[in-house]
Amino acid sequence: MDNIKLIINFLGQLLPAINITLIVSLSSIILGSLLGLLLAAAKMSESVVLRVLARVYVSVIRATPSIIMIFVVYYGMPMLFNNWFHTNIDGWNRMYFVIIALTVLFSAPASELFRSAHESISKGQMEAGLMVGMTPFQTFYRIILPQAFVVALPNFANSVVNLLKEGALTFTIGVVDMVAKAQMIVANNSGGYAWQTYCALALIYWVISLAVDKGVSLVEKSYQAKRKTIAV
Amino acid sequence: GLGSNKSASSNKAASSDKPKVIKVAYATTNFPITYQNDKKQGDGYDVAIMREIDKQLPQYKFDYVGTSDDDVLIGVKSGKYQVGVKNIFYTADRAKTYLFPKNYFGVSDSGFVVRTKDKDKFGGLAKLAKNKGKLVPIAPQNGQYAVIADYNKKNDPKIDLGSADTFVVSDALKWVNEGRYDAFFAIRPMFEALVEKKNGANADLKDKLTYVTLGGIKTYPLFNKDQKEFAAAYDKAIKKIINSGKASELSEKYFGQDNFKLLDQPFK
Amino acid sequence: MLTIEGLKKGYEGNEILKGISIDVNKGDVISIIGPSGSGKTTLLRTITTLEAADGGHITFAGVDKDFEKLNGKDINTIRRNVGFVFQNYNLFNNKTALQNITEGLIVARKVKKSEAEKIALDALERVGLSDRKNHYPSQLSGGQQQRVGIARAIALNPEVIFFDEPTSALDPELVGEVLKVMQDLANSGTTMVVVTHQMSFARDVSNRVIFMADGHIVEQGDPKKIFENPSEERTKKFLTDILANV
Amino acid sequence: MLTIEGLKKGYEGNEILKGISIDVNKGDVISIIGPSGSGKTTLLRTITTLEAADGGHITFAGVDKDFEKLNGKDINTIRRNVGFVFQNYNLFNNKTALQNITEGLIVARKVKKSEAEKIALDALERVGLSDRKNHYPSQLSGGQQQRVGIARAIALNPEVIFFDEPTSALDPELVGEVLKVMQDLANSGTTMVVVTHQMSFARDVSNRVIFMADGHIVEQGDPKKIFENPSEERTKKFLTDILANV
Amino acid sequence: MSLNTDFMVKVAQTAIQGVPVTLQIVLVALLISLPIGVLFALIRIYRIKGLELIVKFYVSLVRGTPIIAQILIVYSAFPSLLNMMIGKAAFSINPIYYAYIVFTLNSIATLTEVFRSALQTVDKGQMEAGLMVGMQPRQAFWRIILPQALISALPNIANATLYLIKNSSLAFIMSVKDITAIAKTEAAFNYNFLEAYLVVWVYYLIICYGAEIIFNLLERYFSKYRRSAKRTTGFNWNPFSIKQPKLVVKTDLAESERTNNAHN
Ligand SMILES: Nc1ncnc2c1ncn2[C@@H]1O[C@H](COP(=O)(O)OP(=O)(O)OP(=O)(O)O)[C@@H](O)[C@H]1O
Ligand SMILES: Nc1ncnc2c1ncn2[C@@H]1O[C@H](COP(=O)(O)OP(=O)(O)OP(=O)(O)O)[C@@H](O)[C@H]1O
């Protein structure tokens, strides 16, 4: 009983921080996806230079732990701006650095999952589009993308949920999202009630992840008639 | 150097009327030493002392930045922050990387949480070492880790020192009670808040666990290597604050006792 | 109008097209016949730039270049002026039968949506599929898919339409209907290049027959001549076999 | 040997098969003809349990049950005793032509690998594809894929083989060869049910012709009778159209 | 500010002992969760009654909750429970086993979704063809469906693996000493965290690159049946190309026939 009261109490303390979590996550998901799309395109392009650049980028970023990424962005970027553009961005809201770091981190796996989804679509679809006079981009956008989207969705959801949980990164430079808030609550209670705090945190995330799953199922269901998968 | 901030670290502008801005980084998860209070402001003993120092130094204006332990250290080293506080103990190695001031600004009451019945067996560094007690792993960023490592360098038998990332304190208390470990390196205010207070999170362990003070450890703010001038100004200011009794007052406020007195006793 | 010279194409050292030259004039209806694996599909695909040629020259729609030297703009020009009916249909899986047809009209030809739908419905009507207009490809039978593919190509009304075995999945009854549609097209002056196994079409509708075997054009000419008086041994054998199996 | 009674099947309220009854005896070669979309493919798929029927009864290979009551074991029995040539080939994409054939022999029939390869090579030989044995489906032309599909089914030597338009992608020359292969099979007593648009096959090889339209069997019987003296109007119309298009 | 290179060399030397630990966690987690992931994916695809709900619940719960919360349960609460059952022996369990459990549980959730999407890229006709040559569904699945699904699964398994390699450092909360943990411990004495993290980064770069190579090779192996040159016209990015693009699809009819002939 006490526990439940405590959890509800902590829920109340954590929920205001959901703003930060959502702002940070949504911006980096959107920006990261766009960057990921460009990377996937570069990987499949005819240009050797683009291909190599994209490969190296993805390899390096995928291998970079988030804490290192945030330090690189938080300390490296102001230095670059100072030296190259002679602008001081030290005073930026720290959230911007978080968003940049997460965007970069998200783009690499996203590019791979987009590439794999794209390659699972029959080449005949592109050819048919070209042969009715659409440009490659139009065909991609109108024919390939909707089909690849459904294939990419479960993996995309994986990445999104992982990103939502990247609280460690935000917190490293003192931006207080829900995970950071939870840690601070525990700390301010001298380390007590950790259970109840994390329980509250897990609950919130679970609800978010359920919502993501629901979205995925809805899209998949609406698409079921259009493909013949091994599903019954 | 990396991200060095010219405007804040140059050494001459001290005389001008515009006070120089000093960025003070504090870790947000070290209650009651450094933390963020309900008003989202920096708080805790270390922060309060820094505010006192700010008052003494009109040529500087302190700007407080709450962040993680890691960032305090890396930020101060790189010069992003001029000074950092997070219950830092002095070691010779650290003094190579950072600028430690001459004068300490606080004392940490450090001790072991042990089972009451095993108080005599494990309640002290030498006792724990001799009886081969198991110590709850300590986060290496934490100053306590260095204390034990230091002890092990100078003494025999040695304490079995394990490391683990920051963990949940109340669980460590349970572990000691259950016998998973024999001692837990902690600070007094934590033990008081969790176990001794009537509605503390672990009040149920009140009779079963005991806190044994090992002694007081001096704590310092950490300066960026380029901040010699500022550190010197600090050294003057902190002397005044301690001598005036203001520091003891703050210690009473945040730790419930005057930790400075602990320095008179030997470290057990 | 469309001229191909010395077209070559191989896969992994295996030469499939060994120098093909074709001349297509406006209004021509050309049938390409030949044994399985002789490179008929590959020929259509290289002409329409779906497949990169290893050598050869193309003159079409203002482009007059060696295949290797085609740039993006040339390729676009070529593609915009051809229609293609795929051997394996290649319908857009995420579009209904109707949308499969309107897609190219709206997106590539900038036809208004309502207009496009009228054209598409008309095309579906012609291949007898008005009642399936809202079915997705996965819900259509083989023959129905093939007919949507045909409707999609003719709705665009391009300079030349390439058909790759457009009646293979159809029953004889429908073959008749589809061939009638193609005959109409021919009569209205649409240029067509048709890979077909349907000898009646080759003989009665087309004005030229090309017989391909082993990557070469063995013989080409007036259908009557080819069917009644072939000059090559290979052609004779092919035709004899056919007659045995009607 | 195989008896189907009152087979029903619909998609989303749309009834495709409206109660089909068929009797297949050992050694029978049955041709199923009918317009596109009339449910021929669906019929083969429901009989072979690839598609769940909505109603009807099957007697085959020791199974004697209503379709709805078939359990896993029955389904296994049925599948192990049939062969199937798909309208769209459905070759295993990740296997070469040869492996496509040996796969079933080795895995399902427990034939030794060397033995299986001999059988497979023999089957490929019969459809004239020995030289493509190491090609993947993606490297084969339409007609070549179709022939591998046929070879795969006959190599298994099952009780009944179902063919769904086995010659649609073949040129007339090859049609002749493949039909010869099927005739041989017929002569050696293999039971076959063949959906076909190839009237010569229906007339000359099969011993019974079934004419389907709109989910019903309109007429069935001796090929001679059906072709020369059909009793139904619908059949007559279908055949007249065909004759116009040979 | 300058980097303490002597210290970096020292960290590099000690942290290398953490490499096998990191690899162990990753390998154990992967080896267990790959087959279970496939199984769970199948349960979801075929909508097996009862089980489907459980899998859905499991995936959303494990994937949706922070790992730190899971560690709390597995590392902290579970041994206490075990203590009540088997006594003190529960406390001498090597904490790496807890790490195995936590990361395996997580990988299962991720891989379930990876395989669910990958398996659905394979055309139904492939399964039907398998059944019609007399294979059991299980046989057709292993020999025909799964190898084809792997092409689209492998890049995502690689994503998951690299994520796992990096995240295995959370095991330090359970006092498991992987690369990061050792480096951090070294840095504790002199607060040279920046140098320590840089060294750690290099190790992760090497390990991850190695993993990537393996996955690339696997992907190439499983897609060998597709056309060699399969550059598509999708993205030629004319303005960016250094050479004049061969704006020509190198794909072939059959490649497209493969998936497109989905019907009947
Ligand atoms: N990617 C490839 N790699 C190797 N060989 C290929 C490839 N694509 C096609 N071929 C071969 O090229 C030859 C010509 O194929 P194509 O599809 O053009 O034949 P076709 O004349 O259209 O035959 P069909 O009438 O059977 O469709 C065939 O022998 C085929 O095996
Ligand atoms: N999944 C589905 N959903 C809805 N309708 C379907 C579905 N599959 C098939 N149909 C419809 O069922 C009817 C019969 O299809 P079937 O494939 O059996 O025809 P068929 O006789 O084999 O034709 P064809 O000769 O063109 O292959 C068609 O009208 C088709 O549109």
Ligand SMILES: [Mg+2]
């Ligand atoms: Mg062809």
Ligand SMILES: [Mg+2]
């Ligand atoms: Mg059919």
